[in-house]
Amino acid sequence: EDQVTQSPEALRLQEGESSSLNCSYTVSGLRGLFWYRQDPGKGPEFLFTLYSAGEEKEKERLKATLTKKESFLHITAPKPEDSATYLCAVQAGGYSSASKIIFGSGTRLSIRP
Amino acid sequence: DTGVSQDPRHKITKRGQNVTFRCDPISEHNRLYWYRQTLGQGPEFLTYFQNEAQLEKSRLLSDRFSAERPKGSFSTLEIQRTEQGDSAMYLCASSFSPRGYEQYFGPGTRLTVT
Numbered sequence: 001e002d003q004v005t006q007s008p009e010a011l012r013l014q015e016g017e018s019s020s021l022n023c024s025y026t027v028s029g030l031r032g033l034f035w036y037r038q039d040p041g042k043g044p045e046f047l048f049t050l051y052s053a054g055e056e057k058e059k060e061r062l063k064a065t066l067t068k069k070e071s072f073l074h075i076t077a078p079k080p081e082d083s084a085t086y087l088c089a090v091q092a093g094g095y096s097s098a099s100k101i102i103f104g105s106g107t108r109l110s111i112r113p
Numbered sequence: 114d115t116g117v118s119q120d121p122r123h124k125i126t127k128r129g130q131n132v133t134f135r136c137d138p139i140s141e142h143n144r145l146y147w148y149r150q151t152l153g154q155g156p157e158f159l160t161y162f163q164n165e166a167q168l169e170k171s172r173l174l175s176d177r178f179s180a181e182r183p184k185g186s187f188s189t190l191e192i193q194r195t196e197q198g199d200s201a202m203y204l205c206a207s208s209f210s211p212r213g214y215e216q217y218f219g220p221g222t223r224l225t226v227t
Contacts, residue, residue, distance in 0.1 A: 004155075032214045043117070043204050043218030044156070087155050091214045101146075101214075103155030 002027040002092050006104035013111050016077050021107045023088030024070040031091040033071050035064050038085045038106065047086075078111045085109070117219035119205050125225045126195055133191045134222045138207030145188050146216060147180055148204040149173070156204055162188060195226045 007022045025033070032051050036044035048057040050066040057064045061082065063074040073086055085106040092102065118137045126132050138145050143164050148156035159178070161169045164185035174180075177195075182188040192199055202223050206216035 034215060036218075041221075041223075043206075043221050046215050046217055049215045089155070101158055101216075103157070105153065105155050 002090075002102055004088060004090055004102050004104040006086075006088050006107050008107060009105070010108040011110070013075075013078055013109070015079060015111055015113050018074070018076045018078070020075070021073040021086055021109070022070060023073070023104055025088075025090050025102075026069075027090050027092035027102070029092055033066055034089045034091070035062075035071070035073055036087040036089065038087055040085075044087055075109070078109075080111045080113050083109055083111045117205055117207055117217055119203075119219040119222050121222055122220060123223045123225075125227065128197060128226055129194055131191065131193045132195060132224065133189055134203055134205075134224075136188045136190070136205030136219060138187070138205070139209075139217055142207035142209045142217070143185065144208045144216075145182055146206045146208075147188070147190050148206065150202045150204055150221070159190075192224075195224075197226045200224055200226045 004025045013019055032049050034049050035047040037047055038044045048064040050064055053066055053068045055066050061076050061078060065072050085108045087103055087106045089101055089103040117139055120135045124132055145162045147159040149159055150156045158171050159174050160180050162182040165182050177193045180190045202221045204218055204221045206218045208216045
C-alpha cells in the first residue's frame with residue numbers, strides 16, 4: 001500500500017537552531033515529491049517539487065533533498081516566522097492519476113524567539 | 114493573478130441540510146482538485162477535474178457528495194444530507210499540467226455540522 005510518513009509529529013526549536021524534518025515514503029512509481037507549508041486555518045502553500053533521487057532545491061532558509069526512500073526538509077537558522085506545519089506529498093502511479101497524490105500528516109514546527 | 118479562491122470561508126449547518134462550496138482556480142490552470150482535511154491530518158484527495166471532465170473520484174466520496182466544473186472554470190462541491198462526520202476543512206487546489214504536478218491551494222472552507 002502506498003504510504004507517506006512524516007517525522008517528528010512536532011518539533012520545537014530555538015531561533016537559530018538548525019534541524020531537519022523527515023518524509024519517508026513507500027509508493028509504486030514515484031512521479032514527484034512535494035513540500036508544502038501550512039499556517040493555521042489556511043490552505044497549504046507550495047514550496048518545492050523534487051522528481052528524482054539526488055535532487056535538491058533551496059529557498060531562503062529551507063533546503064529539500066530526495067533519496068529513493070525519503071526526503072528531508074532542512075531548516076537553517078530558523079526564525080519565529082518559520083513556525084508552521086510542513087506537509088510532504090507524493091505523486092505516485094500514472095501522470096493522470098490524481099488519486100495517487102498522497103499527503104503525510106505533517107510536522108508542526110515551532111520556533112521560539 | 115489572485116490565486117485560488119474559495120467561498121464561503123466558513124459554513125455552519127445542521128445535520129441533514131445540504132451545503133454547496135465554490136472554488137475559483139487560477140485562471141490558466143486546467144486541473145482542479147478537491148481535498149478534505151481534518152485536524153492534525155494531511156489533505157485527503159476527494160476528486161479531480163481536467164478542464165470540465167471529472168476524471169477521478171476517491172472512495173471517500175460517498176453518494177452524498179457531488180462535484181461539478183461547468184465550462185472548465187469554477188467548480189462546486191455539494192454535500193447532501195450532511196452528517197457530523199462531514200465536519201472538516203474542504204480545500205480546493207489547481208495546477209497547470211505542462212508545468213508539473215505542483216498544486217496551488219485555496220484558503221479552504223471550514224464546515225461545521227451541528
